[in-house]
Amino acid sequence: MSDVRDHGGGLDAAIARWGGTREGWLDLSTGINPVPYPVEGLTSNDWTALPDSGASDRLTRAARAFWGVPEGADIIAAPGASALIARLPAIAPPGAVHIPGPTYNEHAAAFRAAGREVRDQDAPAPVRVVVHPNNPDGRLHEFGPDDGFTVVDESFCDVTPEATQTARTARPGPIVLKSFGKFWGLAGLRLGFAIGHAETLGPLAELLGPWAVAGPALRIGAQALEDRAWAEATRARLTRDSARLDRLMSGQGAALVGGTTLFRLYDVGDAAAMQERLAEGHVWSRLFPYSKRWLRLGLPAPDRFGQLETALDGTAGGATAQPSASRRT
Known part of the structure; x- marks a missing residue:
């Protein structure tokens, strides 16, 4: 498993090469909801005061109810x-870490x-990390x-x-991670959350320190x-x-490999060629260092599908996919 920290985004580099403005580009390189939750109701106090316990408690109650966090x-x-994610190694038991891949590389x-030694083969290890649903194939x-000590990254769940x-x-060992930015599009x-038994999570709060979440995030997250x-x-x-x-x-001849309803992974034959041709229409996509065939696309907002359709029409002559005989699901 490569530890190169490749990510979606990087739109500035695409603009530098293909021109245009940030507003004119359709960035489908991430799995972020393109229709975000409406931000409203912020007060001046959210920006100027240190976050108080009332706002933190409201967010925690809302999160506990939404995700069904057990007693x-x-x-x-x-x-x-x-x-x-960056702090989890400090609270994990010593020893090797099993992370089934390919998957999100930050873990x-x-x-x-x-x-720590990281293994991507299915072998016994005192620590296991899984992305569920997996990024990029959605499995x-x-x-x-x-x-045992298992981190379940549910950023797209x-x-x-x-x-x-x-x-x-409800018992010691498992930790579930939640990402607010993906589904709510912000x-x-x-804003993110770790859910786990008090015995497991106790040291994590100390590592984060006081006022870890900003006032605006507390209010918007709770709403x-x-x-x-x-x-x-x-x-x-x-x-x-x-x-x-x-x-x-x-x-366009692409074969669906997998994904979630926030992102789709396709076998397009020559992924680099498809990305370049889409970029000519100012549509940005996601490649992966471990596959020359896979292209991941986030969802356009409903009123931006036209731009993708136009860019795809421009690719039909030279970047038609060549699906492989076997597909991962």
């Missing part, structure tokens, strides 16, 4: 899931930076009755809430987590829009 489990809010990078993992593993956090807010109607409507829209994206890509 006996704690929930810790942080300035983004990445802030939690392996964090443990390697702490001097769901299977869990045993007692998986809010589109499939029935697959959550939060119930496991990645710039920097969004309390808004169940928005979440249900959003899941339905994402299902429709991901199916629309599949139809468009299928028309």
Whole structure:
């Protein structure tokens, strides 16, 4: 497994090469909801005062209710899931770490930076980290009755809430990570959560220090987590829009490898060529260092599909996909 920290984004570099403005580009290189939760109701106090316990308690209650956090489990809010990932090696048991790949590379990078051995083969290890659903192929993992110290990164699980593993956090060992930025489309807010038994999570709060979450994030996060109607409507829209994206890509000869309703992974034959041709239409996509065939696309907002359609029309002559005989699901 490579520990190169490749990510989506990087739009500035694309603009430097292909021109245009940030507003004119359609950035599909991430799996962030393109229709974000509406930000409203902020007060001047949210910006000027140190976060108080009342705002933190409201966010925690909302998160506990939304994700069905069991009795006996704690929930810790942080300035983004990445802030939690970077600190997990400090509270994990010593020894090797099993991280099934290919997957999101920040977990392996964090443990390697702490001097830990990372294995991507299915071998016994005192620490296990799984991304569930997995990024980039969307696969769901299977869990045993007692998986010991297991980190379950559920950054994309809010589109499939029935697959959550939060119930496991009632006992010591499992830790479930939640990312607010993906499903609610507010990645710039920097808000994430760790859910786990108090015995497991206790040291993590100390590592984060006081006032880990900004006042605006406390208010917006609580409002969004309390808004169940928005979440249900959003899941339905994402299902429709991901199916629309599949139809468009299928028309180009692309084969669906997997994904979630927030992002889709396709076998397009020559991924670099497809990315370049899409970029000529100012549509940015995601490549992976371990596959020359895979291209990942986030969802356009409903009113931005036209730009993708135009860019795809421009690719039909030279970047038609050549699907492989076997596909991962």
